[in-house]
Amino acid sequence: xxxxxxxxxxxxxxxxxxxxxxxxxxxxxxxxxxxxxxxxxxxxxxxxxxxxxxxxxxxxxxxxxxxxxxxxxxxxxxxxxxxxxxxxxxxxxxxxxxxxxxxxxxxxxxxxxxxxxxxxxxxxxxxxxxxxxxxxxxxxxxxxxxxxxxxxxxxxxxxxxxxxxxxxxxxxxxxxxxxxxxxxxxxxxxxxxxxxxxxxxxxxxxxxxxxxxxxxxxxxxxxxxxxxxxxxxxxxxxxxxxxxxxxxxxxxxxxxxxxxxxxxxxxxxxxxxxxxxxxxxxxxxxxxxxxxxxxxxxxxxxxxxxxxxxxxxxxxxxxxx
Amino acid sequence: xxxxxxxxxxxxxxxxxxxxxxxxxxxxxxxxxxxxxxxxxxxxxxxxxxxxxxxxxxxxxxxxxxxxxxxxxxxxxxxxxxxxxxxxxxxxxxxxxxxxxxxxxxxxxxxxxxxxxxxxxxxxxxxxxxxxxxxxxxxxxxxxxxxxxxxxxxxxxxxxxxxxxxxxxxxxxxxxxxxxxxxxxxxxxxxxxxxxxxxxxxxxxxxxxxxxxxxxxxxxxxxxxxxxxxxxxxxxxxxxxx
Numbered sequence: 001x002x003x004x005x006x007x008x009x010x011x012x013x014x015x016x017x018x019x020x021x022x023x024x025x026x027x028x029x030x031x032x033x034x035x036x037x038x039x040x041x042x043x044x045x046x047x048x049x050x051x052x053x054x055x056x057x058x059x060x061x062x063x064x065x066x067x068x069x070x071x072x073x074x075x076x077x078x079x080x081x082x083x084x085x086x087x088x089x090x091x092x093x094x095x096x097x098x099x100x101x102x103x104x105x106x107x108x109x110x111x112x113x114x115x116x117x118x119x120x121x122x123x124x125x126x127x128x129x130x131x132x133x134x135x136x137x138x139x140x141x142x143x144x145x146x147x148x149x150x151x152x153x154x155x156x157x158x159x160x161x162x163x164x165x166x167x168x169x170x171x172x173x174x175x176x177x178x179x180x181x182x183x184x185x186x187x188x189x190x191x192x193x194x195x196x197x198x199x200x201x202x203x204x205x206x207x208x209x210x211x212x213x214x215x216x217x218x219x220x221x222x223x224x225x226x227x228x229x230x231x232x233x234x235x236x237x238x239x240x241x242x243x244x245x246x247x248x249x250x251x252x253x254x255x256x257x258x259x260x261x262x263x264x265x266x267x268x269x270x271x272x273x274x275x276x277x278x279x280x281x282x283x284x285x286x287x288x289x290x291x292x293x294x295x296x297x298x299x300x301x302x303x304x305x306x307x308x309x310x311x312x313x314x315x316x317x318x319x320x321x
Numbered sequence: 322x323x324x325x326x327x328x329x330x331x332x333x334x335x336x337x338x339x340x341x342x343x344x345x346x347x348x349x350x351x352x353x354x355x356x357x358x359x360x361x362x363x364x365x366x367x368x369x370x371x372x373x374x375x376x377x378x379x380x381x382x383x384x385x386x387x388x389x390x391x392x393x394x395x396x397x398x399x400x401x402x403x404x405x406x407x408x409x410x411x412x413x414x415x416x417x418x419x420x421x422x423x424x425x426x427x428x429x430x431x432x433x434x435x436x437x438x439x440x441x442x443x444x445x446x447x448x449x450x451x452x453x454x455x456x457x458x459x460x461x462x463x464x465x466x467x468x469x470x471x472x473x474x475x476x477x478x479x480x481x482x483x484x485x486x487x488x489x490x491x492x493x494x495x496x497x498x499x500x501x502x503x504x505x506x507x508x509x510x511x512x513x514x515x516x517x518x519x520x521x522x523x524x525x526x527x528x529x530x531x532x533x534x535x536x537x538x539x540x541x542x543x544x545x546x547x548x549x550x551x552x553x554x555x556x557x558x559x560x561x562x563x
Contacts, residue, residue: 070414072562091414092324098414104407108341117334121415123327165411175414 018204019046025077038064039228049201053219054208061228062208097171101178103162107151118165136164155182174205216309224316231316248305256297263292339433347391347437358383385524395430396472397483456531470545474552493517
Protein backbone atom coordinates (compact mmCIF):
# COMPACT_ATOMS: atom_id res chain seq x y z
CA UNK A 1 0.00 0.00 0.00
CA UNK A 2 1.40 3.37 -1.00
CA UNK A 3 -0.46 5.32 1.65
CA UNK A 4 0.33 7.08 4.88
CA UNK A 5 2.19 5.64 7.84
CA UNK A 6 -0.48 3.41 9.24
CA UNK A 7 0.75 2.99 12.76
CA UNK A 8 2.53 6.26 13.46
CA UNK A 9 0.26 8.00 15.95
CA UNK A 10 2.55 11.01 16.01
CA UNK A 11 1.98 11.48 12.30
CA UNK A 12 -1.78 11.73 12.76
CA UNK A 13 -1.36 14.15 15.65
CA UNK A 14 0.78 16.56 13.64
CA UNK A 15 -0.46 16.16 10.04
CA UNK A 16 -2.72 18.79 8.50
CA UNK A 17 -6.15 18.30 9.98
CA UNK A 18 -8.99 18.07 7.49
CA UNK A 19 -12.00 16.58 9.25
CA UNK A 20 -12.53 16.68 12.97
CA UNK A 21 -15.32 15.00 14.90
CA UNK A 22 -15.25 16.53 18.37
CA UNK A 23 -17.17 14.63 20.99
CA UNK A 24 -20.09 14.24 18.59
CA UNK A 25 -23.41 12.83 19.68
CA UNK A 26 -26.70 12.36 17.88
CA UNK A 27 -29.98 11.40 19.48
CA UNK A 28 -33.05 10.78 17.37
CA UNK A 29 -36.29 11.70 19.08
CA UNK A 30 -39.68 10.53 17.94
CA UNK A 31 -42.87 12.55 18.23
CA UNK A 32 -43.95 10.22 21.02
CA UNK A 33 -40.88 11.15 23.04
CA UNK A 34 -38.88 7.97 22.47
CA UNK A 35 -35.23 8.59 21.82
CA UNK A 36 -32.46 6.56 20.24
CA UNK A 37 -28.78 7.34 20.66
CA UNK A 38 -27.31 6.90 17.18
CA UNK A 39 -23.87 8.33 17.96
CA UNK A 40 -22.20 8.99 21.31
CA UNK A 41 -19.06 10.88 22.30
CA UNK A 42 -17.43 10.29 18.95
CA UNK A 43 -14.06 11.97 18.47
CA UNK A 44 -11.77 11.39 15.51
CA UNK A 45 -9.53 13.39 13.21
CA UNK A 46 -8.89 12.61 9.58
CA UNK A 47 -5.87 14.16 7.93
CA UNK A 48 -4.84 15.32 4.49
CA UNK A 49 -3.91 12.53 2.11
CA UNK A 50 -5.50 9.83 4.23
CA UNK A 51 -7.93 7.13 3.22
CA UNK A 52 -9.96 6.35 6.30
CA UNK A 53 -12.26 3.37 6.43
CA UNK A 54 -15.34 3.32 8.63
CA UNK A 55 -16.52 -0.12 9.59
CA UNK A 56 -19.28 -1.29 11.84
CA UNK A 57 -22.22 -3.66 12.00
CA UNK A 58 -25.67 -2.62 10.73
CA UNK A 59 -27.08 0.26 12.72
CA UNK A 60 -23.69 1.13 14.21
CA UNK A 61 -24.07 4.81 13.26
CA UNK A 62 -21.87 4.99 10.15
CA UNK A 63 -24.45 6.69 7.95
CA UNK A 64 -25.48 9.08 10.72
CA UNK A 65 -21.85 10.12 11.13
CA UNK A 66 -21.55 10.77 7.42
CA UNK A 67 -24.83 12.73 7.40
CA UNK A 68 -23.43 14.95 10.16
CA UNK A 69 -20.19 15.34 8.24
CA UNK A 70 -22.09 16.62 5.24
CA UNK A 71 -24.21 18.87 7.42
CA UNK A 72 -27.44 17.02 6.61
CA UNK A 73 -27.97 16.32 10.30
CA UNK A 74 -27.08 18.53 13.21
CA UNK A 75 -25.29 16.81 16.06
CA UNK A 76 -27.12 16.97 19.38
CA UNK A 77 -23.71 17.25 21.06
CA UNK A 78 -20.23 18.22 19.93
CA UNK A 79 -19.24 19.49 16.52
CA UNK A 80 -17.96 18.36 13.14
CA UNK A 81 -15.51 20.67 11.42
CA UNK A 82 -13.85 20.49 8.05
CA UNK A 83 -10.77 22.60 7.48
CA UNK A 84 -11.76 24.64 10.52
CA UNK A 85 -15.28 25.40 9.28
CA UNK A 86 -18.57 23.97 10.53
CA UNK A 87 -19.27 20.98 8.27
CA UNK A 88 -22.29 22.43 6.45
CA UNK A 89 -20.52 25.71 5.83
CA UNK A 90 -17.56 23.89 4.31
CA UNK A 91 -19.80 21.83 2.03
CA UNK A 92 -21.72 24.90 0.85
CA UNK A 93 -18.47 26.67 0.02
CA UNK A 94 -16.45 23.84 -1.45
CA UNK A 95 -18.58 20.77 -2.05
CA UNK A 96 -17.68 17.18 -1.26
CA UNK A 97 -17.61 14.23 -3.61
CA UNK A 98 -20.25 12.07 -1.99
CA UNK A 99 -21.59 8.66 -2.89
CA UNK A 100 -24.46 7.77 -0.59
CA UNK A 101 -25.46 4.26 0.38
CA UNK A 102 -28.87 4.87 -1.14
CA UNK A 103 -28.53 6.15 -4.69
CA UNK A 104 -31.44 8.59 -4.92
CA UNK A 105 -31.61 10.29 -8.30
CA UNK A 106 -34.87 11.29 -9.95
CA UNK A 107 -35.83 8.16 -11.92
CA UNK A 108 -37.19 10.25 -14.79
CA UNK A 109 -33.85 11.86 -15.52
CA UNK A 110 -31.54 10.37 -18.11
CA UNK A 111 -28.12 9.28 -16.90
CA UNK A 112 -26.17 11.89 -18.84
CA UNK A 113 -28.69 14.64 -18.08
CA UNK A 114 -28.43 13.83 -14.38
CA UNK A 115 -24.67 14.29 -14.56
CA UNK A 116 -25.03 17.58 -16.44
CA UNK A 117 -27.43 18.83 -13.74
CA UNK A 118 -25.08 17.82 -10.93
CA UNK A 119 -22.16 19.37 -12.79
CA UNK A 120 -24.11 22.64 -13.10
CA UNK A 121 -24.83 22.63 -9.38
CA UNK A 122 -21.20 21.77 -8.68
CA UNK A 123 -20.21 25.02 -10.35
CA UNK A 124 -18.46 23.51 -13.35
CA UNK A 125 -18.40 26.09 -16.11
CA UNK A 126 -20.62 25.65 -19.13
CA UNK A 127 -17.62 25.10 -21.40
CA UNK A 128 -16.20 22.34 -19.18
CA UNK A 129 -19.37 20.44 -18.39
CA UNK A 130 -19.38 18.25 -21.51
CA UNK A 131 -15.75 17.36 -21.00
CA UNK A 132 -16.14 16.47 -17.28
CA UNK A 133 -19.34 14.53 -17.87
CA UNK A 134 -17.71 12.68 -20.76
CA UNK A 135 -14.72 11.90 -18.55
CA UNK A 136 -16.74 10.33 -15.71
CA UNK A 137 -18.95 8.46 -18.18
CA UNK A 138 -15.84 6.89 -19.73
CA UNK A 139 -14.24 6.28 -16.34
CA UNK A 140 -17.28 4.43 -15.01
CA UNK A 141 -18.14 2.66 -18.28
CA UNK A 142 -21.53 4.32 -18.64
CA UNK A 143 -21.29 5.21 -22.32
CA UNK A 144 -23.92 2.75 -23.50
CA UNK A 145 -26.26 3.85 -20.70
CA UNK A 146 -25.93 7.63 -21.05
CA UNK A 147 -29.34 8.06 -22.71
CA UNK A 148 -31.18 5.63 -20.44
CA UNK A 149 -33.51 6.90 -17.79
CA UNK A 150 -32.27 6.40 -14.26
CA UNK A 151 -35.18 4.07 -13.53
CA UNK A 152 -34.01 1.78 -16.35
CA UNK A 153 -30.51 1.33 -14.92
CA UNK A 154 -29.52 -1.87 -13.16
CA UNK A 155 -28.34 -1.74 -9.55
CA UNK A 156 -24.71 -1.88 -10.59
CA UNK A 157 -25.08 0.79 -13.27
CA UNK A 158 -26.95 3.03 -10.84
CA UNK A 159 -24.12 2.60 -8.36
CA UNK A 160 -21.65 3.60 -11.06
CA UNK A 161 -23.78 6.63 -11.91
CA UNK A 162 -23.72 7.59 -8.23
CA UNK A 163 -19.96 7.28 -8.19
CA UNK A 164 -19.72 9.26 -11.44
CA UNK A 165 -21.56 12.25 -9.93
CA UNK A 166 -19.24 12.14 -6.92
CA UNK A 167 -16.19 12.37 -9.19
CA UNK A 168 -17.47 15.20 -11.40
CA UNK A 169 -15.32 17.78 -9.68
CA UNK A 170 -11.79 17.49 -8.47
CA UNK A 171 -12.86 17.52 -4.82
CA UNK A 172 -10.48 17.65 -1.88
CA UNK A 173 -12.73 15.36 0.13
CA UNK A 174 -14.49 12.23 -1.07
CA UNK A 175 -16.99 10.33 1.06
CA UNK A 176 -18.04 6.94 -0.25
CA UNK A 177 -20.73 5.06 1.66
CA UNK A 178 -20.86 1.36 0.72
CA UNK A 179 -19.28 2.16 -2.65
CA UNK A 180 -19.15 -1.37 -4.08
CA UNK A 181 -22.67 -2.34 -3.09
CA UNK A 182 -24.27 -3.93 -6.14
CA UNK A 183 -21.11 -3.91 -8.26
CA UNK A 184 -20.00 -7.08 -10.01
CA UNK A 185 -16.48 -8.43 -9.32
CA UNK A 186 -15.01 -6.71 -12.39
CA UNK A 187 -16.35 -3.30 -11.34
CA UNK A 188 -15.48 -3.91 -7.71
CA UNK A 189 -11.86 -4.33 -8.78
CA UNK A 190 -12.14 -1.35 -11.12
CA UNK A 191 -13.49 0.72 -8.23
CA UNK A 192 -10.47 -0.21 -6.11
CA UNK A 193 -8.17 0.85 -8.93
CA UNK A 194 -10.04 4.15 -9.24
CA UNK A 195 -9.70 4.83 -5.51
CA UNK A 196 -5.97 4.11 -5.69
CA UNK A 197 -5.73 6.53 -8.62
CA UNK A 198 -7.64 9.14 -6.61
CA UNK A 199 -5.21 8.95 -3.72
CA UNK A 200 -3.06 12.05 -3.49
CA UNK A 201 -1.40 14.03 -0.70
CA UNK A 202 -3.99 16.82 -0.62
CA UNK A 203 -7.08 14.64 -0.85
CA UNK A 204 -8.90 12.88 1.95
CA UNK A 205 -11.13 9.90 1.28
CA UNK A 206 -13.60 8.31 3.69
CA UNK A 207 -15.00 4.90 2.84
CA UNK A 208 -17.76 3.36 4.92
CA UNK A 209 -18.18 -0.30 4.19
CA UNK A 210 -19.21 -3.65 5.56
CA UNK A 211 -16.58 -5.18 3.36
CA UNK A 212 -13.53 -5.48 5.61
CA UNK A 213 -11.42 -6.96 2.84
CA UNK A 214 -12.07 -3.85 0.77
CA UNK A 215 -11.12 -1.56 3.65
CA UNK A 216 -8.02 -3.64 4.36
CA UNK A 217 -6.90 -3.12 0.78
CA UNK A 218 -7.79 0.56 0.40
CA UNK A 219 -7.66 2.34 3.73
CA UNK A 220 -4.72 3.58 5.76
CA UNK A 221 -6.70 3.33 8.98
CA UNK A 222 -10.12 1.98 9.82
CA UNK A 223 -12.38 3.42 12.50
CA UNK A 224 -14.46 0.61 13.98
CA UNK A 225 -17.81 1.80 15.26
CA UNK A 226 -20.43 -0.07 17.19
CA UNK A 227 -23.58 1.18 18.89
CA UNK A 228 -22.70 4.73 17.96
CA UNK A 229 -19.32 4.68 19.68
CA UNK A 230 -15.84 4.61 18.28
CA UNK A 231 -14.46 1.30 19.49
CA UNK A 232 -10.96 1.59 18.07
CA UNK A 233 -8.95 2.92 15.16
CA UNK A 234 -6.99 0.19 13.45
CA UNK A 235 -4.08 0.46 11.09
CA UNK A 236 -4.34 -1.75 8.02
CA UNK A 237 -0.58 -2.12 7.51
CA UNK A 238 1.48 -5.11 8.59
CA UNK A 239 4.33 -2.96 9.88
CA UNK A 240 3.38 -3.87 13.41
CA UNK A 241 5.25 -6.94 14.56
CA UNK A 242 3.70 -6.91 18.00
CA UNK A 243 2.07 -10.10 19.29
CA UNK A 244 -1.11 -10.98 17.43
CA UNK A 245 -2.72 -12.96 20.23
CA UNK A 246 -2.71 -16.20 18.29
CA UNK A 247 -3.40 -15.41 14.66
CA UNK A 248 -4.00 -18.38 12.41
CA UNK A 249 -2.49 -18.63 8.97
CA UNK A 250 -3.05 -21.21 6.28
CA UNK A 251 0.27 -22.36 4.85
CA UNK A 252 0.19 -24.22 1.54
CA UNK A 253 3.22 -26.32 0.72
CA UNK A 254 4.21 -27.37 -2.79
CA UNK A 255 6.71 -29.84 -1.34
CA UNK A 256 8.28 -30.82 1.98
CA UNK A 257 5.02 -31.75 3.72
CA UNK A 258 6.86 -33.94 6.17
CA UNK A 259 8.78 -30.89 7.46
CA UNK A 260 5.80 -28.85 8.64
CA UNK A 261 5.52 -30.32 12.14
CA UNK A 262 9.20 -29.86 12.77
CA UNK A 263 8.66 -26.13 12.53
CA UNK A 264 5.00 -25.82 13.53
CA UNK A 265 4.37 -28.65 16.02
CA UNK A 266 0.68 -27.67 16.38
CA UNK A 267 0.00 -27.43 12.62
CA UNK A 268 -3.38 -28.86 11.61
CA UNK A 269 -3.63 -30.66 8.31
CA UNK A 270 -6.38 -29.06 6.24
CA UNK A 271 -5.82 -31.42 3.29
CA UNK A 272 -4.43 -30.86 -0.20
CA UNK A 273 -1.06 -29.75 1.20
CA UNK A 274 -2.61 -27.00 3.33
CA UNK A 275 -1.87 -26.54 7.04
CA UNK A 276 -3.37 -24.21 9.63
CA UNK A 277 -0.75 -22.77 11.94
CA UNK A 278 -1.01 -20.37 14.86
CA UNK A 279 1.66 -17.75 15.56
CA UNK A 280 2.02 -14.97 18.12
CA UNK A 281 3.49 -12.32 15.83
CA UNK A 282 4.48 -11.56 12.26
CA UNK A 283 8.09 -11.87 13.36
CA UNK A 284 7.49 -15.40 14.70
CA UNK A 285 5.75 -16.30 11.47
CA UNK A 286 8.64 -15.10 9.35
CA UNK A 287 11.22 -16.88 11.52
CA UNK A 288 9.30 -20.13 11.26
CA UNK A 289 8.80 -19.81 7.51
CA UNK A 290 12.51 -19.09 7.00
CA UNK A 291 13.26 -22.24 9.01
CA UNK A 292 10.85 -24.24 6.89
CA UNK A 293 12.42 -23.00 3.66
CA UNK A 294 15.92 -23.64 4.95
CA UNK A 295 14.90 -27.24 5.62
CA UNK A 296 13.96 -27.60 1.95
CA UNK A 297 10.20 -27.04 1.93
CA UNK A 298 8.64 -25.13 -0.97
CA UNK A 299 5.91 -22.73 0.17
CA UNK A 300 3.10 -22.01 -2.29
CA UNK A 301 1.17 -19.46 -0.20
CA UNK A 302 0.62 -18.07 3.29
CA UNK A 303 -2.79 -16.55 3.95
CA UNK A 304 -4.16 -15.27 7.25
CA UNK A 305 -7.34 -17.02 8.27
CA UNK A 306 -8.70 -13.61 9.12
CA UNK A 307 -7.17 -10.33 8.09
CA UNK A 308 -5.72 -8.20 10.87
CA UNK A 309 -8.67 -5.91 10.38
CA UNK A 310 -11.21 -8.70 10.61
CA UNK A 311 -9.62 -9.90 13.80
CA UNK A 312 -9.63 -6.41 15.29
CA UNK A 313 -13.20 -5.91 14.14
CA UNK A 314 -14.38 -9.09 15.84
CA UNK A 315 -12.61 -8.12 19.03
CA UNK A 316 -13.91 -4.54 18.97
CA UNK A 317 -17.50 -5.43 18.21
CA UNK A 318 -17.38 -8.35 20.60
CA UNK A 319 -16.08 -6.12 23.38
CA UNK A 320 -18.91 -3.65 22.97
CA UNK A 321 -21.63 -6.30 23.20
CA UNK B 322 -17.63 30.25 -11.43
CA UNK B 323 -19.47 31.62 -8.41
CA UNK B 324 -21.86 29.44 -6.48
CA UNK B 325 -24.67 31.93 -7.03
CA UNK B 326 -24.27 32.02 -10.80
CA UNK B 327 -24.16 28.22 -11.05
CA UNK B 328 -27.32 28.05 -8.98
CA UNK B 329 -28.92 30.67 -11.24
CA UNK B 330 -28.01 28.50 -14.23
CA UNK B 331 -29.70 25.59 -12.51
CA UNK B 332 -32.97 27.55 -12.45
CA UNK B 333 -33.45 26.52 -16.09
CA UNK B 334 -33.46 22.89 -14.97
CA UNK B 335 -35.88 23.75 -12.17
CA UNK B 336 -38.16 25.45 -14.68
CA UNK B 337 -37.96 22.43 -16.99
CA UNK B 338 -38.94 20.19 -14.06
CA UNK B 339 -41.82 22.52 -13.26
CA UNK B 340 -43.12 22.36 -16.83
CA UNK B 341 -43.01 18.57 -17.12
CA UNK B 342 -43.94 17.61 -13.57
CA UNK B 343 -46.41 20.33 -12.59
CA UNK B 344 -47.46 22.72 -15.36
CA UNK B 345 -48.81 19.91 -17.52
CA UNK B 346 -50.95 18.70 -14.60
CA UNK B 347 -52.09 22.25 -13.82
CA UNK B 348 -53.11 22.89 -17.43
CA UNK B 349 -54.93 19.57 -17.87
CA UNK B 350 -56.90 20.05 -14.65
CA UNK B 351 -57.56 23.69 -15.51
CA UNK B 352 -58.83 22.91 -18.99
CA UNK B 353 -61.11 20.20 -17.69
CA UNK B 354 -62.34 22.37 -14.83
CA UNK B 355 -62.69 25.43 -17.04
CA UNK B 356 -64.55 23.52 -19.71
CA UNK B 357 -66.91 21.95 -17.18
CA UNK B 358 -67.56 25.37 -15.64
CA UNK B 359 -67.72 27.62 -18.68
CA UNK B 360 -69.42 25.47 -21.28
CA UNK B 361 -72.80 25.30 -19.51
CA UNK B 362 -72.63 28.95 -18.44
CA UNK B 363 -71.79 30.08 -21.93
CA UNK B 364 -74.55 27.88 -23.26
CA UNK B 365 -77.02 29.56 -20.92
CA UNK B 366 -75.80 33.15 -21.14
CA UNK B 367 -74.01 33.41 -24.49
CA UNK B 368 -70.71 35.21 -24.98
CA UNK B 369 -72.23 38.54 -24.00
CA UNK B 370 -72.22 37.79 -20.29
CA UNK B 371 -71.74 41.00 -18.27
CA UNK B 372 -70.41 41.66 -14.78
CA UNK B 373 -73.96 42.29 -13.70
CA UNK B 374 -74.93 38.75 -14.59
CA UNK B 375 -75.85 36.62 -11.56
CA UNK B 376 -73.52 33.95 -12.88
CA UNK B 377 -70.47 36.22 -12.90
CA UNK B 378 -69.66 35.71 -9.16
CA UNK B 379 -69.83 31.98 -9.78
CA UNK B 380 -67.27 32.41 -12.54
CA UNK B 381 -65.01 34.34 -10.19
CA UNK B 382 -65.39 31.70 -7.51
CA UNK B 383 -64.43 28.99 -10.00
CA UNK B 384 -61.41 30.95 -11.21
CA UNK B 385 -60.29 31.58 -7.63
CA UNK B 386 -60.56 27.88 -6.76
CA UNK B 387 -58.56 27.02 -9.85
CA UNK B 388 -55.75 29.33 -8.76
CA UNK B 389 -55.68 27.80 -5.26
CA UNK B 390 -55.56 24.31 -6.76
CA UNK B 391 -52.74 25.32 -9.10
CA UNK B 392 -50.72 26.74 -6.22
CA UNK B 393 -51.21 23.49 -4.31
CA UNK B 394 -49.98 21.47 -7.29
CA UNK B 395 -47.07 23.85 -7.88
CA UNK B 396 -45.77 23.69 -4.33
CA UNK B 397 -46.69 20.16 -3.31
CA UNK B 398 -43.53 18.53 -1.98
CA UNK B 399 -41.26 21.39 -3.05
CA UNK B 400 -38.93 20.57 -0.14
CA UNK B 401 -40.42 17.50 1.50
CA UNK B 402 -40.20 15.34 -1.64
CA UNK B 403 -36.43 15.78 -1.83
CA UNK B 404 -36.27 14.71 1.81
CA UNK B 405 -38.63 11.77 1.46
CA UNK B 406 -36.98 10.47 -1.71
CA UNK B 407 -33.42 11.22 -0.57
CA UNK B 408 -32.60 13.52 -3.50
CA UNK B 409 -31.10 16.06 -1.07
CA UNK B 410 -28.06 13.84 -0.61
CA UNK B 411 -26.48 14.43 -4.00
CA UNK B 412 -27.95 17.91 -4.50
CA UNK B 413 -26.47 19.34 -1.33
CA UNK B 414 -23.12 17.58 -1.40
CA UNK B 415 -22.41 20.11 -4.15
CA UNK B 416 -21.42 23.66 -3.16
CA UNK B 417 -25.05 24.74 -2.93
CA UNK B 418 -26.87 26.64 -0.24
CA UNK B 419 -30.23 24.86 0.33
CA UNK B 420 -31.87 28.12 1.40
CA UNK B 421 -31.06 29.76 -1.94
CA UNK B 422 -31.84 26.56 -3.84
CA UNK B 423 -35.38 26.30 -2.48
CA UNK B 424 -36.01 30.06 -2.55
CA UNK B 425 -35.13 29.93 -6.24
CA UNK B 426 -37.42 26.91 -6.73
CA UNK B 427 -40.23 28.92 -5.09
CA UNK B 428 -39.81 31.83 -7.49
CA UNK B 429 -39.44 29.52 -10.49
CA UNK B 430 -42.77 28.05 -9.37
CA UNK B 431 -44.29 31.55 -9.24
CA UNK B 432 -43.21 32.20 -12.83
CA UNK B 433 -44.46 28.77 -13.87
CA UNK B 434 -47.89 29.20 -12.27
CA UNK B 435 -48.32 32.69 -13.70
CA UNK B 436 -47.38 31.44 -17.18
CA UNK B 437 -49.77 28.49 -16.83
CA UNK B 438 -52.54 30.86 -15.78
CA UNK B 439 -51.62 33.16 -18.67
CA UNK B 440 -52.34 30.31 -21.09
CA UNK B 441 -55.59 29.55 -19.33
CA UNK B 442 -56.78 33.14 -18.94
CA UNK B 443 -55.98 33.89 -22.58
CA UNK B 444 -58.36 31.11 -23.56
CA UNK B 445 -60.95 32.35 -21.08
CA UNK B 446 -60.62 35.83 -22.49
CA UNK B 447 -61.29 34.67 -26.03
CA UNK B 448 -64.42 32.91 -24.82
CA UNK B 449 -65.52 35.63 -22.38
CA UNK B 450 -64.04 39.01 -23.34
CA UNK B 451 -64.98 40.57 -19.97
CA UNK B 452 -62.56 38.17 -18.25
CA UNK B 453 -59.40 40.24 -17.63
CA UNK B 454 -56.09 38.46 -18.14
CA UNK B 455 -54.11 41.04 -16.16
CA UNK B 456 -56.47 40.97 -13.19
CA UNK B 457 -56.40 37.18 -13.13
CA UNK B 458 -52.61 37.08 -13.23
CA UNK B 459 -52.35 39.63 -10.43
CA UNK B 460 -54.65 37.50 -8.33
CA UNK B 461 -52.58 34.39 -9.19
CA UNK B 462 -49.35 36.05 -8.06
CA UNK B 463 -51.00 37.26 -4.85
CA UNK B 464 -52.37 33.83 -3.97
CA UNK B 465 -49.10 32.13 -4.90
CA UNK B 466 -47.30 34.24 -2.32
CA UNK B 467 -50.08 34.16 0.30
CA UNK B 468 -50.90 30.47 0.12
CA UNK B 469 -47.58 29.34 -1.32
CA UNK B 470 -45.63 30.99 1.48
CA UNK B 471 -47.51 28.87 3.98
CA UNK B 472 -47.12 25.80 1.76
CA UNK B 473 -43.39 26.43 1.55
CA UNK B 474 -43.14 26.58 5.33
CA UNK B 475 -45.20 23.43 5.77
CA UNK B 476 -43.04 21.61 3.22
CA UNK B 477 -39.91 22.65 5.11
CA UNK B 478 -41.41 21.57 8.42
CA UNK B 479 -43.17 18.31 7.61
CA UNK B 480 -43.08 15.44 5.17
CA UNK B 481 -46.85 15.52 4.69
CA UNK B 482 -47.11 19.00 3.28
CA UNK B 483 -50.08 18.63 0.92
CA UNK B 484 -52.27 17.17 3.64
CA UNK B 485 -50.97 19.61 6.25
CA UNK B 486 -51.59 22.61 4.04
CA UNK B 487 -55.10 21.43 3.22
CA UNK B 488 -55.80 20.96 6.96
CA UNK B 489 -54.41 24.42 7.78
CA UNK B 490 -56.35 26.02 4.95
CA UNK B 491 -59.68 24.32 5.61
CA UNK B 492 -59.20 24.41 9.38
CA UNK B 493 -58.66 28.17 9.27
CA UNK B 494 -61.78 28.64 7.21
CA UNK B 495 -63.88 26.53 9.59
CA UNK B 496 -62.46 28.03 12.80
CA UNK B 497 -62.85 31.57 11.52
CA UNK B 498 -66.42 30.76 10.54
CA UNK B 499 -67.12 29.36 14.00
CA UNK B 500 -65.31 31.80 16.27
CA UNK B 501 -64.46 34.84 14.13
CA UNK B 502 -67.66 36.81 14.78
CA UNK B 503 -67.93 36.04 18.55
CA UNK B 504 -65.81 38.95 19.73
CA UNK B 505 -64.21 37.00 22.61
CA UNK B 506 -60.65 35.65 23.07
CA UNK B 507 -61.32 32.92 20.55
CA UNK B 508 -62.08 35.41 17.83
CA UNK B 509 -58.79 37.14 18.63
CA UNK B 510 -56.98 33.80 18.55
CA UNK B 511 -58.35 32.85 15.14
CA UNK B 512 -57.05 36.16 13.81
CA UNK B 513 -53.62 34.49 13.91
CA UNK B 514 -54.75 31.82 11.45
CA UNK B 515 -54.15 32.22 7.71
CA UNK B 516 -56.43 34.97 6.32
CA UNK B 517 -58.50 32.63 4.14
CA UNK B 518 -61.65 34.65 4.91
CA UNK B 519 -60.27 37.47 2.80
CA UNK B 520 -59.80 35.32 -0.30
CA UNK B 521 -63.37 35.41 -1.64
CA UNK B 522 -63.60 39.13 -1.29
CA UNK B 523 -60.18 39.71 -2.85
CA UNK B 524 -60.97 37.25 -5.65
CA UNK B 525 -64.23 39.02 -6.45
CA UNK B 526 -62.72 42.47 -6.45
CA UNK B 527 -59.29 41.74 -7.93
CA UNK B 528 -60.30 39.32 -10.71
CA UNK B 529 -63.59 41.12 -11.29
CA UNK B 530 -62.55 44.79 -11.27
CA UNK B 531 -58.77 44.88 -10.86
CA UNK B 532 -59.01 46.62 -7.50
CA UNK B 533 -58.85 45.37 -3.92
CA UNK B 534 -58.58 46.75 -0.41
CA UNK B 535 -54.93 47.52 0.18
CA UNK B 536 -55.13 46.20 3.75
CA UNK B 537 -56.52 42.86 2.57
CA UNK B 538 -53.81 42.50 -0.05
CA UNK B 539 -51.09 43.47 2.42
CA UNK B 540 -52.49 41.10 5.03
CA UNK B 541 -52.43 38.19 2.57
CA UNK B 542 -49.02 39.06 1.15
CA UNK B 543 -47.51 39.71 4.57
CA UNK B 544 -48.84 36.47 5.99
CA UNK B 545 -47.47 34.42 3.09
CA UNK B 546 -44.14 36.28 3.07
CA UNK B 547 -43.71 35.76 6.82
CA UNK B 548 -44.21 32.01 6.50
CA UNK B 549 -41.94 31.87 3.46
CA UNK B 550 -39.18 33.48 5.53
CA UNK B 551 -39.91 31.08 8.42
CA UNK B 552 -39.55 28.20 5.95
CA UNK B 553 -36.17 29.55 4.86
CA UNK B 554 -35.13 29.87 8.52
CA UNK B 555 -36.08 26.22 9.08
CA UNK B 556 -33.91 25.24 6.14
CA UNK B 557 -31.03 27.30 7.48
CA UNK B 558 -31.12 26.14 11.07
CA UNK B 559 -32.89 22.81 10.86
CA UNK B 560 -31.56 19.49 9.56
CA UNK B 561 -31.91 18.63 5.89
CA UNK B 562 -32.22 14.93 6.58
CA UNK B 563 -34.71 14.83 9.46
